[in-house]
Amino acid sequence: MTMVKTRFAPSPTGRMHVGNLRTALYSYLIAKHEGGNFMLRIEDTDQERFVEGAVDIINETLKDAGLSYDEGPDKDGGVGPYVQSERCRQGIYRKYAEQLIEQGNAYYCFCSKERLKSLKTTVNGKEIFMYDKHCLHLSKEEIEKKLAAGEPHVIRLNVPNEGTTTFHDEIYGDISVNNEELDDMILIKSDGYPTYNFANVVDDHLMGITHVVRGNEYLSSSPKYNRLYEAFGWQVPVYVHCPLITDEQHHKLSKRSGHSSFEDLVDQGFLPEAIVNYTALLGWYPEDNEEIMDLDQLTRKFDYRRISKSPAVFDIEKLRWMNGEYIKKMDPDAFFAKALPYIKEAVGEDRDWDYKKLAEMAQSRIEAFLDIVDLLGFFKAVPDYEVSLYVHKKMKTTEALSLEILRAVIPNLKDQEDYSNDALFEDLKTFAKDHGYKNGQVMWPIRTAVSGKAMTPGGATQLMEVLGKEESLTRLKAAVRKLEAYAQQ
C-alpha cells in the first residue's frame, strides 16, 4: 500500500476562516492517522484576489493550530516548487495543456469577451452560460495564424456532449452527470495562468497526492476533473468532500459576512487547541463520544469515513464552553501568563495588585480570555449600581438591613489587621453569630458594597483580601453613605 499523502491548498486571499481551517485539519488528520505525509501548496493563480501578506497568515495559522506540514514552500520534499505561480513560470501547466491539445482533448479558444457575453442568457435573474465550442472547429492554419499574430487566447477542455461521467467520493458515494451538462472549462487563462480546476489536477498528480480533501462546493465540478485524469491516463485520487460550515442563518461562512477568522477568535481569547478541537467536531464525530480531544487524540481517532454529509452550523456558544474547559484545565502558571495582559487591562497597573490572586479567581469563571476584562473591572472602580442590589430574597436582606449591618460591621473591620481571606471570614462569621445574623446576611451587603456587582468572582472576604484594608473600608463607607441617602428619600 502506498503512503497516504494529503495537501492543504489555500489561496492567499486574507485571513483563514473556520471552514478553511477545518479543511486543513481534516487533510492533516487523514494523512497523520495513517502515518502519511501532509503538504502545503499555495494556489495563487488569481492575481486579482491575491492579498499581500496572506501567505504569512496561512503559515501562522497552521503553526498556531499545530498543523505542521511535511512539505511546503519552505520545506522541500522533492516535488516543488510548492507555489503555483512559480510552477507556472516553469511552464508546467502550459506543457500539460499542450499535451492535451495534441491528444485532441483540448483546444485553443480565441473568442473575445464580447462574444462570450453574447452566449449568456438570463433566467430568473441568473446568468447561464455554456460555451458553444465555436473555436473547436478552427482549422489548423487558422490557429497557427492567430497564435503567430499573438492573439489572446485560452485553452479549453473538450468535453463530449454524449455519455455520462461518474466519479466516486468517499463521503457522498458515486455521483454521475450527463456530459452535456459539463462546460468546456478553461484550463489556461489568457494571462497564461492555469485555472484552479486545471492546476489542481496537474499538481495533485505530480506531487503524489493520494487523498484530495476539499469543501463540498467542489462536488459538482468534480466530474470535470475526472475527465482530465482520464485524458492524461492518471490515477484518480481518493476524494473526500467535507460538508459546509454555516452560520446560524445557514449561510456559508465567509469573511464578507463578518464571520470570525481563526485569528479573530484567537484575538478574542480563544485557545488554538480549543478552536481546533471544536472545529473537528463540525462534520465529524468520534466513535467513543468523547468530545474533548487534543490533536494527538484527534489524529488517533479520526476516521474520515465518519465525516457527515450535512452542513454544520458554527455555534460560538459551544466553542465558548469548550474553550472554558481548556482554560480550567490549564496549568495555573500558564493561565497566569496568558491572562495577565487582560487582567492589567481590567484593573489597571497603578496599584500594587496581587495579579496571581486575580488570575486564580478568573480561571474557573471565564470561557474566553476577553471575559476577564468585564469580570474583574470592578476592582479598578466600583461601578454605578442600584441600591436594590442590596435586596436579596434568599439572604433575607433589604436596603435597611444592609445599612444596619454595614454600620455595625465597619468598626470590626477597622480593627481587623489581618486582611487575609481566612482571617476576615472567621471574623465576620463571629460577627454574624454574635449579632444573630446568618452568614449570608452579613456577606451579601459587604460584597455588594465592595464590588457594586450582583455577581463577583469570589466571596466578600476574597474580594477584600485583594482590595486591601484601606480600599475595602473606603468602599464600605461609600456604601453606607449611599444607603443613607436612599433611606432619607
Place this chain on the structure above:
RNA sequence: GGCCGGUUGGUCAAGCGGUUAAGACGCCGCCCUCUCACGGCGGAAACAAGGGUUCGAUUCCCUUACCGGCUACCA
C-alpha cells in the same frame, strides 16, 4: 431555469429494519455555597411531508417541500 447534494431536539450529533431514538452545548429546576462560577443530580426538547417495499420503517425506494452548492478567463 438546469444539474448535484443535504434534511434526527434551538445547535453539534449517535443510529446503519425491531431501541424507552444515545451523548454534548444551550435552556430550566434542585443540591453544594460568603454572590457567581466550578462540581453533583434531575427535567423539557427531535426522526420535514406523503406514498411505497416489508410482519415491522428514523433507517431501503419514489415524489413533494425546504435548505445549500455549482452553472466564471474565482478558488
